[in-house]
Amino acid sequence: MTTWKTLAVSTAVAAVALTGPGLAQDVAREDTVIFDLDRTIRDPQNFNWFTSGTKRQHGAHQTMWEPLxxxxxxxxxxxxxxxxxxxxxxxxxxxxxxxxxxxxxxxxxxxxxxxxxxxxxxxxxxxxxxxxxxxxxxxxxxxxxxxxxxxxxxxxxxxxxxxxxxxxxxxxxxxxxxxxxxxWAGEDPATFAFYPPIGTGPYTYTSADTNRAIWDRNDDWWGAQTGFQDLPAPQRVVFLETGGEESRAQLMAANQLDAAHSVSIGTFEAIQAQNPNVIAWYSDYPYAWPDPCARQLEINTTIAPWDNPDMRRAVGLIIDRNQIVNIAYEGTTVPSQTMFVQYGSMQPFIDAVVEAGHGLTPSADVEAAQALIEGAGYTMGSDGIYEKDGEDLSVAIHVNSASTEYTRTIDMVAEQLNRAGIAARTVPVENGVFWGEVLPFGAYEMSYSWLSCGSVNEPWTSMTRYTTDSVVPVGERSPGFNNTSRWDSDGAAAYTEIVDGMANMALDDPAIPGMVAEAYGYLAEEVPFIPLVQAAKLLPYNTTYWTGWPTAENNYNHPAFWWNHTHQIIHNLEKVE
The missing domain is CATH 3.90.76.10 (Dipeptide-binding Protein; Domain 1)
Structure with missing residues (x-):
């Protein structure tokens, strides 16, 4: 955990970070907004965004290329x-x-x-x-x-x-x-580097290196000329590779960073202790903004005993979401009510599910879970683990080892299952194996994931990920990571029919919330996956030089400044006088 003593060396570190080739000194710090860049720019002279690599989120689509x-x-x-x-x-x-x-x-x-x-x-x-x-x-x-x-x-x-x-x-x-x-006319679009780049945005490209990109305001920007928007206040925008949580904390504490990628609650509190001008999405717990990919437990419905919906429901009842929030996330998120991310635009669909009686409770009901397990023929052994036909009731839960968020969550789930009588063990695997082998090929009993991700303003995008048209046998790759649980029952077929019926309906059709609730009844009954908690992105923003950052109280839009909507954030910034 980053400590106050660690942050005390920040001023010297920050001074070094913001000097060197490529960063001119003709714009004052108070006229410059500095964003965290969480990756190295592999090719600073390539702006062909159509091909893979860091071509956009180092400022190109936040300052220069505007969305429609x-x-x-x-x-x-x-x-x-x-x-x-x-x-x-x-x-x-x-x-x-x-x-x-x-x-x-x-x-x-x-x-x-x-x-x-x-x-x-x-x-x-x-x-x-x-x-x-x-x-x-x-x-x-x-x-x-x-x-x-x-x-x-x-x-x-x-x-x-x-x-x-x-x-x-x-x-x-x-x-x-x-x-x-x-x-672009006459160029090979697969190889054209588009350097130097141009765009329609209020900033033009100045320079880039592997660890930073600099964009300066175009005072002749069309938007100001036509009255669409005023010129943004910052004269210069810098995207700076910070090198990780400790470094970004040091820079933020020393006022050499204005917007940082996600940090732990301990790091955030340490930054605030040295720099009280630093804020987050919420002013108090949970502090963090929920990104679109809510966390969940995936269940392979082809493997006994988890092919029995009663057993899957039992697992869902054992899970204490409040405990996951308090321990694994240290209070920086909230329990999920449904499979959906809890944004204002999704609230009508969440409300419909909850009102139909299919919403999730934040606490566990172990007694009800154990009744389901015992109804499936299991008896509690002297060691506190259920058994049947001489075999312990056990489960292996695969988890991507790339983040302590993932491993801490699944360690907590495994502990809850063990206390309730299921011998659970975690199986950490490296990122490439998890996404390349474990999830897509169904090579798991249970796994931590966020495969319901997709819906942010309408429900179909997430719900269609569990329809039966995506079912393939274990050992074959699930298309687009859809329905890796291989849910393929009569209930899944009924669910699919409803969800397919939503596919070509207008997004504001008043029948959709009711259809969501009806379809969700099959998810609640058969539990091919178990929603856990909302994702947590604790993004520190510095108000020393700039105010107007997006927050829960000032939510003109969300705070993910590496996205293409960052134009809105920059236009909302006001210089502190």
Whole structure:
């Protein structure tokens, strides 16, 4: 744990970190906002975001490349940005997008429908462009056409009422970014480095090295010229690789970092002890913001005795979520009520599930769990472990060893199961094995995961991950990590029918909450996975130089500053005078 004594050396460390090649000294610290970068920039002179690698989150899509829309996590609505609106036809097979008038690239060229059509056509014609957003467009769009200079029509391969959010709304991390035709035309899109890069955003590229990228304000930005937005207050934005939790804590305490990646509660309290200007999403416990991927326990429904829904329900009843919160997370999260992340835009669906009686309780009911176990023919042995036919009731729980969050949570679950009479042991495996072998091939009895991740403003995206069309035999790779539990019962079929019926309904259809509750009844009855707690991202923000950071009280949007919506965060910053 980081201590106050450790942080006392921070000033010297910070001074070294912010000097050296690539960081000019002509902008004052109080006019500069410094964001934490949690990775090395492998190729500082490559800005081709269509191919894998760090090409965006070192400032490119937070300051230079603007999204078409930004999803508001609280309301579930799309805030217009480079585009003003997007509308679908009646069956959601065609979408027409209207672009904002007056947008220009930083070199003065107009941003218009030609750029959108060019970028989409480029992706449709080149499968080497492998980044997720490019692959999604290629999978969903049959053709794209220019209607006029500010209007684009997309024809989809099949109906999709979520097309606009999935592709253009910064639903999770990024969105499909439009590139300037006048720069990219004639280039090989799989190898073009796009250096130096340009964008439409209020900042232009200044320099980059493997450990930092610098972006300076463009006072001729189109948004200020047209009245769309005022110029952002920071004159310079720096993304600085901090090298880990202790280093970012030192920099934050010394006022040489304004926004940091997630830290432990002990580190956060140590930072605050030295720098009381540091805040988080909540002003008190749980402090942390829940990212979209709520944590859960996955159960392989093909392996006895966990192929029995009563036994899976018993495990769910044994788990004490409050204890996981208090011990494994040290109070920095909250118990999950359902499979969904607990955002304002998801609340109608969570409420529907809870009102139908399918919500989760934060505490355990061990007595009810043991009744189910005994009903399955088990008796308690003298050693406190259930047995049947001479065999102990046991389970191995696989967990990714890459994070203490994961291992501490599963250690807590295993302890709870052991106390209730199930001989549980944890099986830590390294990250590549966990995601490459254990989860996708069903090589586990139970495992820690967040495979319900996906829904942030509507329920279908997460719920469709457990439909029967994704079921494959153990030993074959589950498509997209969907239904790795191999849930394939009559209840799963009924669940699938309901969820499939939601697929092509408008996102605001009033029938959807009721359908969610009905489908969730099958999850509650058969328990192919067990929701545990919300994810915890304790992100420190420094108010010494800048205020206006997103918080639970000032939740114009969420605080994940490595995402494409960071434009909103930067525009909300106000300089401390």
């Amino acid at each position: 829309f930004i999803l508001n996590y609280e309301s579930g609505e799309l805030d217009p940005w480079l585009a003003t609106e997007i509308e679908a036809n009646d069956d959601f097979t065609e979408w027409t997008m209207m672009l904002r008038e007056g947008v220009t690239w930083s070199d003065g060229e107009a941003f218009d429908a030609d750029d959108v059509v060019f970028t989409v056509d480029m992706v449709l014609g080149d499968e080497e462009l492998s980044e997720r957003e490019a692959a999604t467009i290629r999978a969903q769009v049959a053709s794209v056409e220019k209607v006029d200079d500010l209007t684009v029509r997309f024809t989809l391969s099949e109906p999709n009422p979520r097309f606009h959010v999935e592709n253009f709304g910064v639903r999770i991390f990024g969105s499909f970014l439009i590139m300037p035709e006048h720069v």
